Each structure stands twice: as structure tokens, then as C-alpha cells.
Amino acid sequence: MRALKSITGALFATLYAIAFIAAYVDYRANIGQWLADLSLILVAMPFVLTMRFLSGGSFGMTGEDTLTLLAAALFCCALAFAVGSALEWLARALFRLARGRRPA
8 A cells, every 4th residue: 555655656657647748739730631640659668568468469559449549548548657667666675674784
């Protein structure tokens, strides 16, 4: 339960959500142009690579796939939260270790 209280994880997830929203707004502003959804696909790359691995190498995603984009945003934000939480845990463990070794 302590991992769900990670400030760093929440910050990472929030920043990833902001990047996803910015990429989606950019896509909506350029609909109909060549490679309009490239920034959106690049931001969702962890999701795309995971789905390609799970489906055996073939996975297509465009900016028009609303439910897939929502799943990608949730997956990527959860992944960013997990990475931020792990980094915070590591930093706290190193800090406790360093503080425990200091002479009193």
C-alpha cells in the first residue's frame, strides 16, 4: 500500500498524461495530414511495443482508435507511476542506508 503513496510516481504519471494530451491535441490539429499521428504513436511507444510482443509482431494503432488510445494512455501512465515509485523507493532505501552508516 505504501507504493501507492509515491509522490514521484504520481509526478511521473502526471507528466506522462500531459505529454499524451499534448500529442493528442497536436494530432487533432493536424488530422488529414501525412504522419499526423506520429507524435501520438511515439508517446504511446511502451504500449505499442507491449502489444506487438503480445500479438506476435503485428499491431496497428492510429489516432482514430479512441479506445486503443485510452488503453495506451492508462497503460503508459501506470507504467510511469510504477517506474517513479520504484525510483522513489530506491532513493529512500539509499538514503536510509547512508544515514545508518554515519557515525553518531
